[in-house]
Amino acid sequence: MTSPALATIGDNSTHLWGMTNAERVRRISQAQGFDEQGPTIILAHLDYAFDPMWTTYLKSRPGTVVTRNGRPVLAHVGEVEANEAAALMIAGRPLPGLKVIEAEDEAGILNEVLRKRERPFMEPLTPATVPAIERLSYKGAYKGVTDVLTKYLWPEWAFRLTQLSARIGISPNGITAIGSVLCIMATVAFWYGWFWTGLATGLVFMVLDTVDGKLARCTITSSKLGNAWDHGVDLVHPPFWWWAWAAGCAPYGRALSDEMFWIVIGTMLFGYVAQRLIEGAFIVRFGMHIHVWQKFDSDFRLVTARRNPNMVILLAGLLIGRPDWGIIGVAAWTAISLVVHLVRLLQAMAVKRAGVAMVSWLA
Template identity: 70%
Template sequence: MTPKDAQPRPAVTPVGSNPTPLWGMTNEERVRRIAASRDLAFTDQPTGPTILVNLRFASDPVWIAHLTGRPGTLVSRNGVPALAHVTNAAQREAVLAAMQAQAPVSPEAGMDEIRAEAEEGIFNEALRKREQPFVELLVPEAVPGIERASYTGAYKGVTDLLTKYLWPEWAFALTRIAARLGITPNQVTAAGSVLCIIATIAFWHGWFWTGLATGLVFMVFDTVDGKLARCTITSSKLGNAWDHGVDLVHPPFWWWAWAAGCADYGRPLTDQMFWLVIGTMLFGYVAQRLIEGAFIVRFGMHIHVWERFDSWFRLITARRNPNMVILFFLLLVQRPDWGIIGVAAWTAISLVVHLVRLFQAMWAARHGERITSWLA
């Protein structure tokens, strides 16, 4: 057991009050949910190690996670303490006085300070990347900007080109509406699951435009449920399993249904081509997932955050969303059969790229190179 492991886990204590709602809840409720998500006690009468949270500020949930293992550390904004992990009564009184006076903490408290506005940010151990989590004064006029920062911060790691460029604004608007209406992430996932099934049926019957339109709404919902859960701090094991389960299972069914629907559309694949396409996509889909898992096991990070090329390739690699772009453009010329063949070909190419990158990383590590994320 390391000294860090032996440290007692702090409680979380709100300081002050703030009537300004964020994502449809008070700041105190938001802090309570963040504490619960980290299995930290939430109390207004601390006695031991405690993370004090100044409710005048709204902050990224990452900060509480970051401070949990860093006793004697505070996070400030323009000199005023926003969060602080205190370990004794003297530190607690000094920080409480500073928060109430909106002034810097006395140097006699012996606290290490992290300035939230500093450009260097912090290193996120879980994501193996450097980032700059937000800390902002929570007042009504700042809510839109804080909610946007919170939403943007919910995009963890790298993603595909559609999720990054096409619908962030749609998903952001829907996430804000859902939060204010009290719609839960699981309800969004349920609606998306129904749309996913409808799209599969449409593809099977060759109703490709209907399937693409339905699938587009589903893909936006697939973004909204995760972002809603992170922004409102309402993630659950059921929700995670449901969301990730649907994400993992449905793409092969979509490709199979599309290939079968080409016949009803009037552009049938030959039997040989049908099975070649299906076999390539199924093998490539499973193999790429295994390669990504192997990279995580071997190097402790995702393959797509290793070097800049890998993050760029994640934008277009043969996942569901980039594949849908291929299908869309070839459907424009009324060749859905070419579309599904193109998806199979791109799946094979992407598989080769990932396999090569895995071997390159293993070769580099064997020759003494430290494999780290370029985002660190």
């Protein structure tokens, strides 16, 4: 099926995330696979900034216009009607014969990826509205079920760093590169028992691990390389951190016995790999992530034995001068989390065998 084209009308010199609105729309067009020419065209009014979800939504809906406070902002029209529609949009007049969607409608639109209704932003773009729009844009990129630190502690820090990175022109891959160096430095610090140094370095890395993805989404600069690099680092480094922490307990003065060391390492490695396999199996069998099935699963994702919650356990142990207890606690929590994931997978299989539809509670 031929894709429509995406074109801009009007002009706007106001910068958003370090770029003009015309450049932002161009990046959206490229990222979403719009054709340079097509049998239909989506017209985008540069007086407004909008969530990229709107163009994704309109792509398959010719004959539709999205308005903000009665003014047409996005319109999917035929190529023949494009000039007339553009003139009406510039004048702020209605487009006759098109289905109208009001951007301010609280009902929102269906996010077909997350299978839930959302109300994407669409706001007049002026120098005065830039801070609010950037916050809305950032919030739009901060979707999904995640851990307690990423959800409640990181957002404001990461937002400010994302703004700064966009202003000075650091790319998402540049942030990932800085984070990768810090990740290695934290590993070395843990190995030598420099736990406070490692935690401080790791904290900066963990925040940057949020920034690179949000910067890519906000500036429309996601790439296959960046995505693979970011997710590759996320996937590989946690076991090395836990191993280094366990080894670092000896130079710190709280060495684990040989037997306890290997119990801890074996439990963490097995639990880490097994949980990832269970998550993958759940996606394959049921077409959704295990953490979006029921509300319990989303709530448990806040504290499940992933890197960030585990770091809280390690910090608690270090605060009382017992990093060895901290790593033992991580191993125990990894085992408990593995059991929870396995039980949820078996319960989901039983539900499907009973003929009950598997639907995310977020749908």
